[in-house]
Amino acid sequence: xxxxxxxxxxxxxxxxxxxxxxxxxxxxxxxxxxxxxxxxxxxxxxxxxxxxxxxxxxxxxxxxxxxxxxxxxxxxxxxxxxxxxxxxxxxxxxxxxxxxxxxxxxxxx
Numbered sequence: 001x002x003x004x005x006x007x008x009x010x011x012x013x014x015x016x017x018x019x020x021x022x023x024x025x026x027x028x029x030x031x032x033x034x035x036x037x038x039x040x041x042x043x044x045x046x047x048x049x050x051x052x053x054x055x056x057x058x059x060x061x062x063x064x065x066x067x068x069x070x071x072x073x074x075x076x077x078x079x080x081x082x083x084x085x086x087x088x089x090x091x092x093x094x095x096x097x098x099x100x101x102x103x104x105x106x107x108x109x
Contacts, residue, residue: 004044004057017084023107024054028077035093036076045096
């Protein structure tokens with residue numbers, strides 16, 4: 001897909017629960033969070049390597065109820081979901097190459 005798409009509300013919740021066999025990467029972040037903004041850029045770069053994976057960004061300040069279900073401690077939080085199940089999650093920032101390795105480790109190359 002090649003980019004991070006912002007999703008909110010019902011649309012975000014539907015994508016998080018989707019049971020279509022596709023992997024989806026979700027970045028939970030905030031506009032006031034510098035590491036979240038940099039992670040958005042780096043995940044956007046990494047997303048270009050994965051045609052069959054959806055990449056989405058959820059603003060925690062606009063989706064408080066939804067994010068309470070996924071965030072335990074800190075942002076940025078990046079989560080890989082498949083068939084409505086959290087497969088893997090990581091807190092913090094990394095560069096595009098490291099995100100590619102992390103995602104490949106879950107979804108394959």
